[in-house]
Amino acid sequence: GQSLEQPSEVTAVEGAIVQINCTYQTSGFYGLSWYQQHDGGAPTFLSYNGLDGLEETGRFSSFLSRSDSYGYLLLQELQMKDSASYFCAVRVTNQAGTALIFGKGTTLSVSS
């Protein structure tokens, strides 16, 4: 089966750096994505890694190691508005076709 593991909660203060890890066990792996979801809102796309290495988008960076089935999202210069849930998601293919499998999410709380 497919599974993704990420911490359930992370807390940090404004201006700090936080790393959210994601490990996965999947078949037919295509890439790792990260989404942000504020309470009551829809998930929004943050980053995608199809190949090993680091992708940087402003204050957010994402890393993938396919040999370790591991990735992380790095958030720098944290702001209060970064308080949200963060999901890693894996694109897989199976006999039914393609699917985007999400982790259970990490709740990030940023305090002043």
Added chain:
Amino acid sequence: DAGVTQSPTHLIKTRGQHVTLRCSPISGHKSVSWYQQVLGQGPQFIFQYYEKEERGRGNFPDRFSARQFPNYSSELNVNALLLGDSALYLCASSLDSLYQETQYFGPGTRLLVL
């Protein structure tokens, strides 16, 4: 440009009833995916449609079905509703079915089954 739109925003049904949820993708997007999200969990994949064909199916019972229309809008149908079907149903669109990883989510439909 308008984002992904979904209707209705909220819905209350009773057990055994049927429900139809609707989704309009971003203009130019040909792929629509449906997800179920229960409180405190990540979105769970239900279906993906691309160019009106089913391209992926999650681990959901046959009570769940969907289709995509020539204008790329989509409907999700759920028959014989159960209490456990209460959730936020999200629709997401993307340009492609496999290689375009940016999925744009709509605001969702909150379904409550009593």
